[in-house]
Amino acid sequence: MNTTLVTDEMLQTYRRDGVVKVPQIITPDEASRFRKIAMDLLEAMPRNPDRPFNHKVNVWRDDPVLKTLTQHPNVAAVAEKLAETRLRIWHDHILAKMPALDVTTAFHQDLVKWPYDRGANALSAWIALQDKPVEMGYMSFVAGSHRMLDVADMGTNDQDAWREIAPEIGLGPRVTLPLQAGDCTFHYGMTFHTAGPNQLEDWRVGFVIIFVDASARYSGKKHVVTDPLQLAPDTIPPDDMFPPLASFYEEP
Numbered sequence: 225m226n227t228t229l230v231t232d233e234m235l236q237t238y239r240r241d242g243v244v245k246v247p248q249i250i251t252p253d254e255a256s257r258f259r260k261i262a263m264d265l266l267e268a269m270p271r272n273p274d275r276p277f278n279h280k281v282n283v284w285r286d287d288p289v290l291k292t293l294t295q296h297p298n299v300a301a302v303a304e305k306l307a308e309t310r311l312r313i314w315h316d317h318i319l320a321k322m323p324a325l326d327v328t329t330a331f332h333q334d335l336v337k338w339p340y341d342r343g344a345n346a347l348s349a350w351i352a353l354q355d356k357p358v359e360m361g362y363m364s365f366v367a368g369s370h371r372m373l374d375v376a377d378m379g380t381n382d383q384d385a386w387r388e389i390a391p392e393i394g395l396g397p398r399v400t401l402p403l404q405a406g407d408c409t410f411h412y413g414m415t416f417h418t419a420g421p422n423q424l425e426d427w428r429v430g431f432v433i434i435f436v437d438a439s440a441r442y443s444g445k446k447h448v449v450t451d452p453l454q455l456a457p458d459t460i461p462p463d464d465m466f467p468p469l470a471s472f473y474e475e476p
């Protein structure tokens with residue numbers, strides 16, 4: 225495990241802004257290898273040009289190579305260091321914007337869509353599997369918005385929802401981050417974010433691994449990942465489907 229990936233300053237940034245960039249959490253070679261596999265999976269899926277992204281969830285359960293990314297020791301170690309608690313995988317997904325896709329990912333908070341309490345300690349690692357310049361629609365986060373716990377859920381394709389529901393986020397300080405292949409952003413589950421359209425003629429491929437406090441209880445709220453499992457509400461999710469991170473890396 226590379227313990228130098230997170231400095232005290234980065235930890236403070238994450239706490240203050242609800243987002244931090246961790247450069248080169250994987251190598252560009254690893255990113256390129258993972259991107260090829262992600263592209264094979266994307267090519268086999270139907271495309272939806274009206275959505276801000278195409279995605280495939282729980283990749284780690286189907287693909288043994290991408291499983292090594294979901295369980296990458298650097299990512300697991302950084303996630304637990306930032307969260308300052310033991311975590312489990314909530315789910316992963318390939319998140320890709322089609323070439324020349326003129327659809328913005330609308331402002332939203334992730335955690336309000338998940339079957340956990342809004343106060344749960346949850347975070348996403350968004351790993352760039354290729355260089356991601358501004359023209360590919362990089363992510364932009366509203367700094368400090370992870371403290372906004374009472375805003376109604378906004379759809380990722382509901383472009384004007386924020387204007388009606390929480391116009392103040394349009395004026396908030398923004399953290400907007402270009403990424404090189406292998407770079408990663410970690411954002412807290414309640415941090416408002418958006419991503420621009422993809423203006424280039426190539427897929428913009430990201431891989432997102434989402435973590436939640438290992439002791440957080442499943443609420444029973446509807447979600448595509450948990451609905452088929454018929455879990456009992458107000459219970460801790462099972463380790464085999466939502467593995468704790470502890471086994472993915474050696475503690476320092």
Ligand SMILES: O=C(O)CCC(=O)C(=O)O
Pocket residue numbers: 276277319329334348350417418419430432
């Ligand atoms: O990649 C995008 O367009 C949006 C990503 C996102 O919303 C997320 O990872 O939570």
